[in-house]
Structures are given as structure tokens and as C-alpha cells.
Amino acid sequence: MNKPVSKIREAKLELYRKKGKIHAREVRGRFNTARWAMVWLTQIIFYGACWLEWGGRQAILFDIPHEKFYLFGLVLWPQDALLAAIALILAATGLFLVTALAGRLVFGFSCPLTVYTGIFKRVGAGGEGGHLARLKLDQGPPTLRKLALRATKHALWGLIAAWTAITFVGYFTPIRELLPAIAGWSLGPWEAFWLLFYGLFTYVQAGFAREAVCQHMCPYSRFQGVMFDSATRTVSYDSARGEPRKGGGDCIDCGICVQVCPVGIDIRDGLQYPCINCGLCVDACDEVMGRVNKPVGLIRFASENELAGVPRKSGRPRLAVYAGLIGAFVALGAWTVTQRSLLLVDVLRDRGSLAREAADGRIENAYTLKLANLAEEARDFDIEVSGLPGIALVGPQRFAGEPGGIRAVQVTVAAPADSGLAGARPIRFHITARQDPATRVSESSTFVFP
Numbered sequence: 001m002n003k004p005v006s007k008i009r010e011a012k013l014e015l016y017r018k019k020g021k022i023h024a025r026e027v028r029g030r031f032n033t034a035r036w037a038m039v040w041l042t043q044i045i046f047y048g049a050c051w052l053e054w055g056g057r058q059a060i061l062f063d064i065p066h067e068k069f070y071l072f073g074l075v076l077w078p079q080d081a082l083l084a085a086i087a088l089i090l091a092a093t094g095l096f097l098v099t100a101l102a103g104r105l106v107f108g109f110s111c112p113l114t115v116y117t118g119i120f121k122r123v124g125a126g127g128e129g130g131h132l133a134r135l136k137l138d139q140g141p142p143t144l145r146k147l148a149l150r151a152t153k154h155a156l157w158g159l160i161a162a163w164t165a166i167t168f169v170g171y172f173t174p175i176r177e178l179l180p181a182i183a184g185w186s187l188g189p190w191e192a193f194w195l196l197f198y199g200l201f202t203y204v205q206a207g208f209a210r211e212a213v214c215q216h217m218c219p220y221s222r223f224q225g226v227m228f229d230s231a232t233r234t235v236s237y238d239s240a241r242g243e244p245r246k247g248g249g250d251c252i253d254c255g256i257c258v259q260v261c262p263v264g265i266d267i268r269d270g271l272q273y274p275c276i277n278c279g280l281c282v283d284a285c286d287e288v289m290g291r292v293n294k295p296v297g298l299i300r301f302a303s304e305n306e307l308a309g310v311p312r313k314s315g316r317p318r319l320a321v322y323a324g325l326i327g328a329f330v331a332l333g334a335w336t337v338t339q340r341s342l343l344l345v346d347v348l349r350d351r352g353s354l355a356r357e358a359a360d361g362r363i364e365n366a367y368t369l370k371l372a373n374l375a376e377e378a379r380d381f382d383i384e385v386s387g388l389p390g391i392a393l394v395g396p397q398r399f400a401g402e403p404g405g406i407r408a409v410q411v412t413v414a415a416p417a418d419s420g421l422a423g424a425r426p427i428r429f430h431i432t433a434r435q436d437p438a439t440r441v442s443e444s445s446t447f448v449f450p
Helices: 005-018 030-049 078-102 105-109 112-128 131-139 144-169 175-183 189-209 211-217 220-227 280-291 304-308 317-339
Strands: 060-063 068-071 074-076 234-237 299-302 343-349 363-373 379-386 392-394 398-401 405-415 423-433 436-449
Touching: 030 105, 030 112, 030 144, 030 280, 074 078, 078 105, 078 220, 078 317, 105 112, 112 131, 112 144, 112 189, 112 211, 144 175, 144 189, 175 189, 189 211, 280 299, 343 423, 343 436, 363 379, 363 398, 363 423, 363 436, 379 392, 379 405, 398 405, 405 436
Parallel strands: none
Antiparallel strands: 060 068, 068 074, 234 299, 343 363, 363 405, 379 398, 379 423, 392 405, 423 436
């Protein structure tokens, strides 16, 4: 007894999704063009930004040994961790906003795994041919041609992964210093570790894991549903128009939407968590609809409401909340950058030396001031003290600060012994940058009388 053709084909597709490597069919269209535009854009930025210079140094550099982050003219220190937190919050909120608007659009077009998987697949297709040729080569016996093609492909993958790792580490060790160190086998242990780890990670993830990450390992796909609602536009199959297949509906059951899917799903089964909203099935289906003289859009970006014929609402509170948060944190970040001081001071009273009486009868206390000059030029700092009658510094009152350095200076503060005060009294140190009087910091401490 013969089974229906659709049932046989469905079984084959299910088997194909669960076993073996997915060889997606190439497709042309606006979404594929947009995906490759994002590949070029992201990789030009990633591979090129580490070579930019600014003021005689690398423009973008995470200088971990010196605890600095250079971003063109902006230099951030560990004390600026609030800005890093704001940047992470903005990235997360922006991702939530895009997801609420158009599902996993970010993952379909700019996710690093999507980008490098696309590059690796294109390299493989360049030598091994189209998807059917690659499938036939996989299933065929080992031959000299197969070994040569595979060796060439993996060698190119290795070169791409190696250069990606070098570029990544080049954001932490200046790239112009890293390359000679690699050539001279004089890498530090951490540099060597991250070169090997990131290179191997790229090679394995983009060359072998590929769609398995989207299907089984991506944590975002597991909780993205809580950010969807009935107005979220995702890649969707218009079943009301397409069904019944080959029996009055527009869907001719050609299966090309499955053949081009990089994660091997059938979008006609409804929204599925592995779907990355890349839109390749839209391109493929539109091409087929054009060939059979039917309207495009059988598969398209559409919301649940749109497919059900529900009128579009004028506003969505969720989007307003996300947009409001983004605006608020952008404003907070801008205010934090403009208000950040390029001088940090930490005052430590010498607890090992109690108040002492000087030869002139005044009471003296010793302090250590740690002056952090966050500017990239040397500056002199004037120190004053206030808070008690007749209080003053003993000795030098001006100290030089190295560019981007921290200096600990010892100062002595004296106050009249006949002031009638006793015990610990609050005082304040005032530190001013001589070259920039607007840079001024006040720190509190205590002065101890006998």
C-alpha cells in the first residue's frame, strides 16, 4: 500500500533534520543580500578597527595590565565601571526591543556564529560546489579528490580562524606588537592561551557545530518567547493562503523553503525556537511564487495578528518601555561621561602614627594621598586643607602627576594646640589640577587631637 507522497517527504525531511550535516541550498534575494552586507560590515569593523591609531596609540585597546580601556579619545578606568554597566544594559535592552519588533532578527543577520558560519560555508562551497554536490561528496567514498578538497577547505578554515583569533587578541595586546611577538615565538602565556582557544573555538563552532548551536545550545532561543507577543513580526507561513498544498492553495509543496534553511526547519510547521529569522526561506519562496505567477509573500515577516486578520494597534506598551529605557540610559551614559573627573583621590590617615606635638607646639597628623591622574598628560596638583581654625599643610603643597598614573604622596597637617579641641575632628583635603583648575576634588578625613 503506497503512502501519500507528502507523508514520505515529511519523513525524509525529519530524518534529514536530525541526522547528518545540513547542506543548505544557496538562494538569492533581498534578505540574502542584506545578510551578506552585514557580514561585510561587521567584519570590516572587527578586522579593521584594531589597526586604527589615535594620538600615537591604538584607537581601541583593552589595556588590562595598566587597567585602561582606550576608545579613541576616551580613556576609561576601573572606576568607570558604571559606564560598562550602562553599555551592557543598553545592549540588552536594544536586543529586547528588536526581538519584540521582529523576533530573532539580530541572530539571523549579525550573530557572530551566523556570520562565521556563512563565511565558512561560502569557503566550502567555493571548492566543493553546491549543496547537492557537497551532500554527494559527504556520502561518497574517500578519494584523492575528496581528500584534496577537504584538506584545502580545512586549511582555509584554519587560516580564517587563526586570523580571527589574532585580531581578537589584538584588541588586548596592541596588534602591531602582537604580530612580531607571534613571529618571534615570544608570546606571553595568556596571549598564547587566548590565541589557541579563540582560534579553535571559531574553527569548531563555525566549521562543525554550526546549526547545532541554534538548535540545541543557544540560550537566547530558550527564553525569547517571553519577549514575543501577538504583534511581533517573525518569518511566518501564511497557511490560510497556502493550504491545502497542491490542492487549491498557493503552496506547491516544492520544499525549497526547507532546503535553504540554515537550521533545517520547515517554517510551514509554525514558529519554532531554532528559527533565526534570516529570511532566506522568504527569498526562496518569493522566487518560486514568481515562477508560478502567484503573488509573493506566502512566507514573509508577519505577526500573529496580521496572519489572523486582526487590525494593527496604534501603540504597544512594551516597545514604549524598551524605547524609554534606552533613552534614559543613553542620557545617563552621556551625563556620566561629561561629569566624570579625570582626578581621583584617596586619603589615608597614618594610623600607625598618632597625633604628635611639633617643636613649635602645633599638633601634627600624617596622611597618605593617592592621586590618580586619569588624564593622558602630566599635570601638577595643588593640595589645600580646611575644616579647623589655623589648620595648614606642613612642607610641599604641589605634587606632579604622571600621565595616566597613580602617585602616593606623604603630607603632614598641623593645627594649633591651643584651639581647645580634643579627639577626632573632621577636615577636608582640596586637590586642584594646576593646568586645569576646573578639575578639583575634595575628600574628607579626620584630624586627631591628643
